[in-house]
Amino acid sequence: TESSKVSKFSKKEFEAYQKVYHKEWDHNAMVDGIFEEFADEINAKVDAVASERVLDKTREIARKMKAKNRPIEEIVEFTGIPAEQIETLSKG
Template sequence: MYHKVWDHNALRKGFFKEFADDINAKIEDRTREIAKNLIKLGDSDEKIVAATGLSLEEVVVLRNQLKA
């Protein structure tokens, strides 16, 4: 019971906010890696945007990076 109360209080007070930036950065990195894999598979930019949520500009930059 105490553990459950502690977890609730920790989440309510924003205990995990300090990790949010690191977690979001890892998610963004992973999303870009998925987009690169889709580019390598030959998917269209529009399909990659729809699948990953990246902007069209980001996908174009990734595609150009892979060409270089």
């Protein structure tokens, strides 16, 4: 295995080994960090889009309830949308 080979290195060989592989390890760590950052950004965007879709659907339900002349209090209870926002929704 790699570790058994390295354990037999002289001090000078080990230092040379470290220099060579240290650059590779740094590169791999940097690449991993970049991918992790992109993954975080993508996940945040996906979460934002999903949240907006849920909110759009909730507003649609509130509009339909308002069009059926359901009481504002009931719409607030079922959708969680504040009464002030419900009153501004169009009935269409």
